[in-house]
Amino acid sequence: DVKVTQSSRYLVKRTGEKVFLECVQDMDHENMFWYRQDPGLGLRLIYFSYDVKMKEKGDIPEGYSVSREKKERFSLILESASTNQTSMYLCASRGRNQQYSPLHFGNGTRLTVT
Amino acid sequence: AQSVTQLDSQVPVFEEAPVELRCNYSSSVSVYLFWYVQYPNQGLQLLLKYLSGSTLVKGINGFEAEFNKSQTSFHLRKPSVHISDTAEYFCAVSALNRDDKIIFGKGTRLHILP
Numbered sequence: 001d002v003k004v005t006q007s008s009r010y011l012v013k014r015t016g017e018k019v020f021l022e023c024v025q026d027m028d029h030e031n032m033f034w035y036r037q038d039p040g041l042g043l044r045l046i047y048f049s050y051d052v053k054m055k056e057k058g059d060i061p062e063g064y065s066v067s068r069e070k071k072e073r074f075s076l077i078l079e080s081a082s083t084n085q086t087s088m089y090l091c092a093s094r095g096r097n098q099q100y101s102p103l104h105f106g107n108g109t110r111l112t113v114t
Numbered sequence: 115a116q117s118v119t120q121l122d123s124q125v126p127v128f129e130e131a132p133v134e135l136r137c138n139y140s141s142s143v144s145v146y147l148f149w150y151v152q153y154p155n156q157g158l159q160l161l162l163k164y165l166s167g168s169t170l171v172k173g174i175n176g177f178e179a180e181f182n183k184s185q186t187s188f189h190l191r192k193p194s195v196h197i198s199d200t201a202e203y204f205c206a207v208s209a210l211n212r213d214d215k216i217i218f219g220k221g222t223r224l225h226i227l228p
Contacts, residue, residue: 004157031213040123042204042220043158050213058214090157099208100146100165103216105157 003027006091006106013113019078021109023091030096032074033103036060037088046089049074050096081113116141116207120219127195128227135190135222137205145207147188149179152202152221161203164188175199197226 007022025032031050035043045058047066055066063085067075074093078085088110092103121136139145146165150158162173169181175198179190188205202221209215 009155033214033216040220043218045214045216048214056214092157094213096213099210099213100163102148102150102160102163103158105159107155107157 004091004093004104004106006089006109008109009107011109011111013078013081013111015082015113017078017081017113019081019111019113021076021078021089021091021111023074023076023106024072025074025091025093025104026072027093027095027104028071029093029104030071031094032068033092033094034058034064034066034074034076035090035092037090037108043090046076078111081111083113085111086113087111116143116145116209116215116217118205118207118217118219120203120205120222122222123220124223124225126225126227129197130194132193133191133195133199133224135203135205135224137188137190137219139186139188139205139207139217141186141207141209144210146210147179147181148206148208149173149177149188149190150204150206150218151175152204154201158204161190195224195226197228199224200226 004025034046049055049068065077091106149161164181205219
C-alpha cells in the first residue's frame, strides 16, 4: 500500500522564520504535489513536481518554494513565514500518466504562524 | 479548464437516515471523477472513482455515486449513515491529458445527528 509520510503533524513558527515541510513517498511515484487546505476554500495546489529537480507552479505559489532532490522526497519551503500562511498543508503523490489513479495523501501538517 | 462545485458546504443528517452529497463539474476535456473522504486530523483517502462503463459506482463504507453525463453531475449517496461517517467529503476531477490537472471541490462537511 502506498504510504505518503509528512514529517510533522503540527508546527508552530514565528513570523519571518524559514519553514521546511517534508514529504516522503515509498511507491516510486514520479508526480508529487503540495496543497494548502483552508476552511471553505477546499484544496489549492501550491506546487507540482513531475520528476527529480522538475517543478511547476500551481495556483497559489506566492511565498512558497519547493525542492525535489530525490524522487521520494518533496519539500515545501516558506522562505519567510507570515500569519496568512497559517493553514493545513497536504502532500500527495501519483504515478506518471496515471490520471485514472487517485492521489495518495499524507496526513497533513497543520502549521501555525504567530 | 475544469471546475467542480459542491453545492452544500455542510449537510446535517440523522443517524441511519439516507444522505446525498451533490457534485457538479464542468470541463472542456474528458475527465475521471473521484470522491475522497477526510476524517478529522487526517489526509484525504479515496472513497470511489468513475473511469468509464457503468454509471453507478460503489465505494468503501457503503457509499455509491452515480455519474450523469447530461447533467455533468457525480452525486454521492449512502442509504443509511453511521456516526463514523462524520467527515468532510471532496469531489474531484482529473483531466485525462494532464498529470497535474486535478481540481477539487470546496468540500461538504457531513454532520451525523444522534
